[in-house]
Each structure stands twice: as C-alpha cells, then as structure tokens.
Amino acid sequence: MLFNSIDFAVFLPIIFILYWFVTSKNLKLQNLLIVFSSYIFYGWWDWRFLSLIIFSTVIDYFIGINLSKQENQNKRKMLLWTSILVNLGFLGFFKYYNFFLDNFITAFSFFGTEINVNSLNIILPVGISFYTFQTLSYTIDVYKRKIKPTKNFIAFSAFVSFFPQLVAGPIERATNLLPQFYTKRDFDYSKAVDGMRQILWGLFKKIVIADNCAQYANTIFNNSSDYSGSTLMLGAVFFTFQIYGDFSGYSDIAIGTSRLFGFNLKQNFAFPYFSRDIAEFWRRWHISLSTWFRDYLYIPLGGSRGGTWNKIRNIFIIFLVSGFWHGANWTFIVWGALNALYFLPIFLTNNNRNNLDIVAYGKYLPSLKEFLLMLSTFGLTVFAWIFFRANNVEHAINYIASIFSTSFFSIPEIKPKSIILLICIFIAIEWFGREGKYAISNIFNIRKRFYRWSFYVFICLLIFLYQGKQQEFIYFQF
Incomplete structure (x- = not known):
C-alpha cells in the first residue's frame, strides 16, 4: 500500500x-x-x-x-x-x-x-x-x-x-x-497535529518534488545518448532531488503517521544537501542505516582503532556494504566505493568531525566559505548519484563522459521552468526550516493564523495539482 x-x-x-x-x-x-x-x-x-x-x-x-x-x-x-x-x-x-x-x-x-x-x-x-x-x-x-x-x-x-x-x-x-x-x-493533540504537519510536508516532497523530478530524470537517463552534456547534467541534478524528496518524504510520512498513534520514531534525514563535507553528509543522510552499519559492522571491525591500513579497510568495507545493501548491481558498489574515496581524505586528516553544528545557525544566509563548501559537497554528491541511477557501470561512464564534453556549455534541451521554480521554493523552505526536525516543524511559531493556514493551503494546492504524476517510492526496490 x-x-x-x-x-x-x-x-x-x-x-x-x-x-x-x-x-x-x-x-x-x-x-x-x-x-x-x-x-x-x-x-x-x-x-x-x-x-x-x-x-x-x-x-x-x-x-x-x-x-x-x-x-x-x-x-x-x-x-x-x-x-x-x-x-x-x-x-x-x-x-x-x-x-x-x-x-x-x-x-x-x-x-x-x-x-x-x-x-x-x-x-x-x-x-x-x-x-x-x-x-x-x-x-x-x-x-x-x-x-x-x-x-x-x-x-x-x-x-x-x-x-x-x-x-x-x-x-x-x-x-x-x-x-x-x-x-x-x-x-496527544499537539503531537497529532505535528504528525499531520510532517505528513503534509512528506507528501509535498514526494508528489510535488520527487515525482516531477522523476519524469525528467527518467527521460534523460533512459535516452542519455540523445542529449547534450548540459541536459545530462540537468538530469543528474533532477535525480538528486528526486531521490531526496522521495526517500526523505517517505520518512517524514512514516514519522508523522507514527505520531498519530503516539509513537516517536527517530529522525532519518537532517537536511543533507546543506552539508559542508561528505562526512557531514553521511551524518545527515539515511541516518538510521548509517548508524546501523556504524554500530553493527564498523565498530566490530575495529572502527577507527588500529593502524592506517586497518582504518582504510574498515572505511571501504562499510561503504561497499552500504552500496551493496541498496541493490544487486555493480553500480551501487561503485557508488559506495566513490563515497569511500570522498570520505577517506577527510577521515585520515581528522577533519571528519569539523562540521557537527547546523550550518549558519541563527543566520539567514551562510558565509561565502560555507556556501562554497556546500556547493562543492553537493557537486560530489550529484556526481556519485549518477552511478546510483545508471542502468549499469558502462552506462554511468558514458553518461559522465558525455557531460564533460563541449556540449556541456550548450543550452539544455529540456527546459522545465515550473519544476525548477518548485525546486527553488523547496530549497528555500528547507533552508529556513533547517534548525527543526523537519522543514516546516516551526511553522507554528508564525503568530498570525492567516499566514500559517495560507501556507498549508498553498502546499495542499500544489499536492492536488501534481498528484497525477504518481511514481512508486524509489526505496521500495531496496
């Protein structure tokens, strides 16, 4: 269901x-x-x-x-x-x-x-x-x-x-x-209301963001040989928002539904695309799985104890197993290995715990340094997601090779203006709500009821308008 x-x-x-x-x-x-x-x-x-x-x-x-x-x-x-x-x-x-x-x-x-x-x-x-x-x-x-x-x-x-x-x-x-x-x-009435609010936000992520991005991402990935490098780059970005909206949207609905019945589930996503390095990304992405592998695989293997080679071995094992957990395809294993390569330099230089706080906490905008760090981390993540989405390793390599061609500087052939606008709205809401458990958890702090309900109506209207593009949840296949 x-x-x-x-x-x-x-x-x-x-x-x-x-x-x-x-x-x-x-x-x-x-x-x-x-x-x-x-x-x-x-x-x-x-x-x-x-x-x-x-x-x-x-x-x-x-x-x-x-x-x-x-x-x-x-x-x-x-x-x-x-x-x-x-x-x-x-x-x-x-x-x-x-x-x-x-x-x-x-x-x-x-x-x-x-x-x-x-x-x-x-x-x-x-x-x-x-x-x-x-x-x-x-x-x-x-x-x-x-x-x-x-x-x-x-x-x-x-x-x-x-x-x-x-x-x-x-x-x-x-x-x-x-x-x-x-x-x-x-x-608990207040807990139930909060649960409904999180369900609403999860449905927005899934129906409005993920399902719309899926249409363009699927078209581009399934016909990648027909498109320019700039269009392929756009397809990778669409998939990046698709998988986040899809999976974190499911988690939001699950956590919100649990609250309706008086249960508290743990947070599973903590605004991962605002991460300043890959280590922070993995502390914020699919938290329940990352901590599971940490506690039941990484630590029993020795964790960060021992010599350098033991540390490298343990890092690669946990990322490769994490990749393989996602599916029976070499693309997932390469995706895991790539993230291990991203993570190792930060880990071996003891910089993997530099960013434990919320980025730009208490501020409207990040500093230039924080922005560039977020942008570079996001770029690495987008690149890795190409392997995750591709049909096979050869498809991923050809896809990447086509991106880094002269056609990268051309105008994208697909120009979905409405979804780009929706993504921008989505990023803005996530950014200003990043200090909460989920993006709109603090919307109740808006004193005037008219503005709160106007926002809810706006979200419901978008969900209603885009509900016809229903896609199955990505993580059902895992």
Missing part, C-alpha cells in the same frame, strides 16, 4: 478511529490492532510475502528468549548466528541470488568455460532489507546484553511489522521502539 494512494487515505482514518476510540482502553488490543493493520498494509502489495515477516518474527522472538536463558557462550553464539543466517539467508536469496549467479557464469566465461545455469524469476519482497536489519539489531543487542528480550509476542510482532516504517524505514532499534509498545499511550 502506497502512502500517496487513495487506499492509504482510506486505510489510515479507519485504523486511527479503531485505535483511539475502540481499543484505547486495552494496550494489548491496541498492539494487536497494529499487528493486524500492519499485515493488511504489507499484504496489500502481495500477501504471500507475509510469511517471511511472520517467520522472521517467530525465529527472532524465540532466539531472544533463549539467549537470555543460555549462559554457555558457544551456544549463545550459535543462537546469534542462527538469527543472522536465517535473516541474511532470506535477504541474500531474494535480493542477490541472480546477481551472484550471473557474475559466477561471467567469471567462468572469461576463462573460456561455459556454464549453463538458468536464473530464477525472483520477486523481491518490498521492504525486506529494512525489516531484516530491524530484527537483526534486536537479536544482536540481546546477545550483547544491551537489552532484555521481550516475552510479549504481540508487542514484538508489532515492533517488527509496524506499518508506518515497515517498507522503507526508518530502521528502528529495539531500544527505542520496542519499549513504546509496553506503555499505555494517550492521545
């Missing part, structure tokens, strides 16, 4: 009414309603894949309980590895089976040996990369004794399948989300 669909517009009010007016006096019933509604939400796409979520839930629930009972370290490790292998086994089969098979065949063909193995027509379950990492974090934290395992199967099922963030995150930790299923939740 898509957030930007009529189905969800009907589904959400029904669940909201049942949640607050029918089951509000019984916590177990509330949690059971969340599980039931989450399964409907996910099964709307393909009910057959509900079995994967249920199986993963049951396995990790019982592994968590047994980890708490078991004192023998070898047996505890065996339980942990059972969880890891089951979860990553499903992920690996559905997401990477054909990738490894095709590359295996290609490798043998290179040495003159032909292998005839048929690939499988595998459908990738929506959101499998997200809920797999969410359940894995639970068993790892229980193994490390950071949290106690739950004996409440309904609460745990709700934690795994919580419909607002089930399909594309944020990837929640059990330490934050699971305890919220144990405590009674009372309706």
Whole structure:
C-alpha cells in the first residue's frame, strides 16, 4: 500500500478511529490492532510475502528468549548466528541470488568455460532489507546484553511489522521502539497535529518534488545518448532531488503517521544537501542505516582503532556494504566505493568531525566559505548519484563522459521552468526550516493564523495539482 494512494487515505482514518476510540482502553488490543493493520498494509502489495515477516518474527522472538536463558557462550553464539543466517539467508536469496549467479557464469566465461545455469524469476519482497536489519539489531543487542528480550509476542510482532516504517524505514532499534509498545499511550493533540504537519510536508516532497523530478530524470537517463552534456547534467541534478524528496518524504510520512498513534520514531534525514563535507553528509543522510552499519559492522571491525591500513579497510568495507545493501548491481558498489574515496581524505586528516553544528545557525544566509563548501559537497554528491541511477557501470561512464564534453556549455534541451521554480521554493523552505526536525516543524511559531493556514493551503494546492504524476517510492526496490 502506497502512502500517496487513495487506499492509504482510506486505510489510515479507519485504523486511527479503531485505535483511539475502540481499543484505547486495552494496550494489548491496541498492539494487536497494529499487528493486524500492519499485515493488511504489507499484504496489500502481495500477501504471500507475509510469511517471511511472520517467520522472521517467530525465529527472532524465540532466539531472544533463549539467549537470555543460555549462559554457555558457544551456544549463545550459535543462537546469534542462527538469527543472522536465517535473516541474511532470506535477504541474500531474494535480493542477490541472480546477481551472484550471473557474475559466477561471467567469471567462468572469461576463462573460456561455459556454464549453463538458468536464473530464477525472483520477486523481491518490498521492504525486506529494512525489516531484516530491524530484527537483526534486536537479536544482536540481546546477545550483547544491551537489552532484555521481550516475552510479549504481540508487542514484538508489532515492533517488527509496524506499518508506518515497515517498507522503507526508518530502521528502528529495539531500544527505542520496542519499549513504546509496553506503555499505555494517550492521545496527544499537539503531537497529532505535528504528525499531520510532517505528513503534509512528506507528501509535498514526494508528489510535488520527487515525482516531477522523476519524469525528467527518467527521460534523460533512459535516452542519455540523445542529449547534450548540459541536459545530462540537468538530469543528474533532477535525480538528486528526486531521490531526496522521495526517500526523505517517505520518512517524514512514516514519522508523522507514527505520531498519530503516539509513537516517536527517530529522525532519518537532517537536511543533507546543506552539508559542508561528505562526512557531514553521511551524518545527515539515511541516518538510521548509517548508524546501523556504524554500530553493527564498523565498530566490530575495529572502527577507527588500529593502524592506517586497518582504518582504510574498515572505511571501504562499510561503504561497499552500504552500496551493496541498496541493490544487486555493480553500480551501487561503485557508488559506495566513490563515497569511500570522498570520505577517506577527510577521515585520515581528522577533519571528519569539523562540521557537527547546523550550518549558519541563527543566520539567514551562510558565509561565502560555507556556501562554497556546500556547493562543492553537493557537486560530489550529484556526481556519485549518477552511478546510483545508471542502468549499469558502462552506462554511468558514458553518461559522465558525455557531460564533460563541449556540449556541456550548450543550452539544455529540456527546459522545465515550473519544476525548477518548485525546486527553488523547496530549497528555500528547507533552508529556513533547517534548525527543526523537519522543514516546516516551526511553522507554528508564525503568530498570525492567516499566514500559517495560507501556507498549508498553498502546499495542499500544489499536492492536488501534481498528484497525477504518481511514481512508486524509489526505496521500495531496496
């Protein structure tokens, strides 16, 4: 079920009414309603894949309980590895089976040996990369004794399948989300209003910005040989705003929807395109995934401890795995490697934590230095996104080569004036709202109600005008 669909517009009010007016006096019933509604939400796409979520839930629930009972370290490790292998086994089969098979065949063909193995027509379950990492974090934290395992199967099922963030995150930790299923939740009007405001902004990002940019980005990338360098550059910029509006828009809707039901999810994006270096960008982009890899891969590998070569190795591992997590294509691996190359000079010179504050905090405009740093970081990001969007590595290389040709200085062949204006409005709103959790979180500080509601009406009008260009969320494929 898509957030930007009529189905969800009907589904959400029904669940909201049942949640607050029918089951509000019984916590177990509330949690059971969340599980039931989450399964409907996910099964709307393909009910057959509900079995994967249920199986993963049951396995990790019982592994968590047994980890708490078991004192023998070898047996505890065996339980942990059972969880890891089951979860990553499903992920690996559905997401990477054909990738490894095709590359295996290609490798043998290179040495003159032909292998005839048929690939499988595998459908990738929506959101499998997200809920797999969410359940894995639970068993790892229980193994490390950071949290106690739950004996409440309904609460745990709700934690795994919580419909607002089930399909594309944020990837929640059990330490934050699971305890919220144990405590009674009372309706908070101000929290609900804030949630609706964030949903509105998420829909604007998705429908008005991302879906419009997608039309031009898809046209240009899918026919890249027909366009000039300047037009290809424009296509890369459009995709840059498409993926941000699409993914952060989903996160905003997920976080806002959670607030309607009394839950607090962690911030997943913190205005990443205003970053002054790549290290800051990765602290602000897809925060839940970046911190997951930091805590469960980078630190166990040794982190920034050890010699220079160990540090370089760990940086490359985490970026390459992050790239591979996004999809079974060499383009994602190259994208990860490119970001590792961006990051290494800053990291090795101990400048990776220079920009921890909000850029130009308390000011209307950045300094010239801050502006140039943001512009250069944005340029590096746009360049890397070309590999992310391209069909294959060869396509990406040809695309980049065409950009850096004499036609780069020509006038772009596609002149979408309206979307450029919308992007400028979007950047302005994000800039002036960058000190909040999301861009319009502080709009309530405007004292005159007329101006506030005029702004809401303006946003709603744009959403209504552009709703016909609906595109599926990009991160559904991951």
